[in-house]
Amino acid sequence: MSMDTLMLLGKKVGQSTFFEDSGRAMHVTILQVGPCVVIQKKTNEIDGYSALQLGLDERKEKRTSKPLQGHFKKAGATPKQFLGEMLITNPDQYQVGQLLTVENFKDVIFVDVAGISKGKGFQGVVRRHGFRGGRNSHGSMFHRAPGGIGASSDPSRVFPGTRMPGRMGNQKTTILNCRVLKVDIDNHLLFVKGPVPGANQGLVWIRPSIKKTPKEQGVKNA
Amino acid sequence: MNSVVQAFENSKIIRAEVPFRIGDTVKVSLRIKEGEKERIQIFEGVVIAIKGKGGSMRFTVRKISYGVGAEKSFFYQSPMIKDIKVIRSGKIRRAKLFYLREKTSKKDIRIEESKKTGFKSAPGAPSNTSESSEVISTPIPETPTVDATSAPAPSDPPKA
Numbered sequence: 001m002s003m004d005t006l007m008l009l010g011k012k013v014g015q016s017t018f019f020e021d022s023g024r025a026m027h028v029t030i031l032q033v034g035p036c037v038v039i040q041k042k043t044n045e046i047d048g049y050s051a052l053q054l055g056l057d058e059r060k061e062k063r064t065s066k067p068l069q070g071h072f073k074k075a076g077a078t079p080k081q082f083l084g085e086m087l088i089t090n091p092d093q094y095q096v097g098q099l100l101t102v103e104n105f106k107d108v109i110f111v112d113v114a115g116i117s118k119g120k121g122f123q124g125v126v127r128r129h130g131f132r133g134g135r136n137s138h139g140s141m142f143h144r145a146p147g148g149i150g151a152s153s154d155p156s157r158v159f160p161g162t163r164m165p166g167r168m169g170n171q172k173t174t175i176l177n178c179r180v181l182k183v184d185i186d187n188h189l190l191f192v193k194g195p196v197p198g199a200n201q202g203l204v205w206i207r208p209s210i211k212k213t214p215k216e217q218g219v220k221n222a
Numbered sequence: 223m224n225s226v227v228q229a230f231e232n233s234k235i236i237r238a239e240v241p242f243r244i245g246d247t248v249k250v251s252l253r254i255k256e257g258e259k260e261r262i263q264i265f266e267g268v269v270i271a272i273k274g275k276g277g278s279m280r281f282t283v284r285k286i287s288y289g290v291g292a293e294k295s296f297f298y299q300s301p302m303i304k305d306i307k308v309i310r311s312g313k314i315r316r317a318k319l320f321y322l323r324e325k326t327s328k329k330d331i332r333i334e335e336s337k338k339t340g341f342k343s344a345p346g347a348p349s350n351t352s353e354s355s356e357v358i359s360t361p362i363p364e365t366p367t368v369d370a371t372s373a374p375a376p377s378d379p380p381k382a
Contacts, residue, residue, distance in 0.1 A: 014227035017278055019234065023253065023302035030227060191224065200224065 006104055007086040007207040008034050009056040010190070012115060014200050018181050018191060028181055029196045031113070032188055033102040033206055039075045039083065041091040047056040051087050052094055055080030056203075082203050102188050109218045110177045110209035111190070115198030119170035173197040177209050228257050234299045242281075244319060245312030245333050250283060250296060251304040262304060265294050268312065268333065270319035284322060286331070291323065306382035310335055 010033035018028035040053040057080060061069065064079040072079045076097045094100075105111065125131040125146045133141030146165065150158050175196060182191035196204060208217060223231070242248050249266045267285030270293070274280055279298040296303060313353035325331045333354065 014224045016227055016230055017234075017297065019297070019299075019301055022255065025297055025300060025302060030230060033225070187226070 004088050004090075005207045005210055006100075007084075007205055008036050008100055008102070008104065009054055009084045010034060010102075010194055010204045010206050011057070011081055012028050012198055012200050012202050013189070015195070018069050020181070025185075026181075027194055029113075029178075029194065031190045031192060031196065031204055031206065032191045033105065034100055034188055035102075036084075036100045037075070037080065038075060038094050038096050038098045038100065039072065039080070041094070041096060042085070043091065045082060047085070050089060050091050050162050051085045054084050054086060054100065055082065056084070057081035081218055084205060087174050090144050101185065103185050105180065105190055105206070105208070106183045106185065107218060108208045110212045110216065111180055111192060112174055112176050112207050112209050112211075113192060113196045114172055114174040114205040115196055115202055116151070117169045117171060117197040118171045118199055120168040122166060123168040124165045125163060128168045129164060131163075173219045174205075176211055231277035236299055236301070240272075240279070240298065241306060242269055242308050243311065244272055244317065245314035247312065247333075248283060248311040249307040249309055250294075251306070253302050253304050266309065267292075267294075268319065268331075269324065270322055284319075 008142060013030040013032050015027060015029050017025050019025055034056065036054040036056050038052055042049060042051040042053065044050050053073075055072070059079040059081040061079050064072070065094060069079060084168065085115045088094075120127070124144050126133045126144045131144075131146065133144045134140050136143060146163075149162050149164065175194070177191040178194055178196070181193055183189070184191070190206065192214045235365075246269050246270055247267065249264055252263045252265060254261050254263045265283055266284070267283040269281055270284045272279065273283040277299050278294055281298055282293055282295045284293045286292070312335065314333060322331055
């Protein structure tokens with residue numbers, strides 16, 4: 001699909017069980033999507049790329065730095081908690097100060113949801129990279145250690161990207177093709193099937209699935 | 223719980239009263255869709271567990287079906303459930319009746335009938351006093367019970 005995929009900011013609200021029309025029960029994650037305010041249009045001439053900057057959620061003015069206060073004032077908006085960008089070829093189809101709501105998703109069947117995954121701390125290779133580890137008994141002295149990380153005097157170094165222990169989680173993770181179960185326009189809620197990365201109240205990025213064809217997204221005459 | 227999630231949970235509630243307690247023998251009528259047609263399947267047994275509350279309340283019913291133990295868990299607010307009738311109430315001293323899984327003999331799985339109901343009967347629930355004290359009426363051979371918890375109950379003909 002083109003670069004002009006709509007992408008809105010939202011927050012993960014929580015999880016529950018959803019009964020489909022057929023009566024089947026399934027996991028549902030409730031997302032609060034928008035309302036996002038267009039704060040700034042980025043253009044090729046000035047910024048080198050074209051995008052829309054969106055703001056979500058209120059922030060106290062006294063907690064906003066002076067430069068940011070001016071930035072929001074320029075858009076005629078109150079200070080926002082979160083800012084995010086939506087890449088778009090022609091930002092001029094939107095106005096600064098315009099509200100983008102979950103209504104844009106009301107006919108969408110599949111969405112991609114990105115969030116910042118929960119931090120897992122410093123983890124070993126078994127948890128972090130799925131190494132098998134050694135056996136625990138029968139005199140084995142090799143349990144959860146990483147083992148060899150490369151050859152010896154040739155190349156005399158460890159190749160970049162070798163999987164090792166380290167910080168896990170707390171990074172942007174995208175779940176593709178989450179099915180939309182329900183859209184609640186009045187309360188700005190989007191109900192998607194299955195889990196979504198991150199903690200409750202965490203920031204999420206939502207866009208119509210980029211890997212689904214228009215036909216799969218329910219667009220007629222596509 | 224977050225108030226938005228709570229509101230969604232509450233929106234699922236289609237049955238306000240819970241007519242049964244743990245230890246009661248219930249008859250659950252399920253809507254089964256086969257192609258276009260819809261039929262009713264009845265699962266009758268003892269309520270051995272109740273989990274959660276409100277819109278996400280679940281309960282587990284156990285029965286012995288042709289000598290094989292079978293359990294089925296339901297969402298109490300599921301639209302698949304047509305109705306739930308309480309056949310008899312049981313006198314029990316546990317919050318969860320998982321010990322019934324270990325018992326095989328008819329005598330051991332019997333639950334004494336409780337005179338004190340203390341709950342509101344579901345509308346139209348028959349006060350069936352002629353029912354014997356057995357949990358269910360199918361004959362139980364001396365075979366070890368095999369749990370078919372996740373699998374649907376072996377296709378029993380709906381008992382009238």
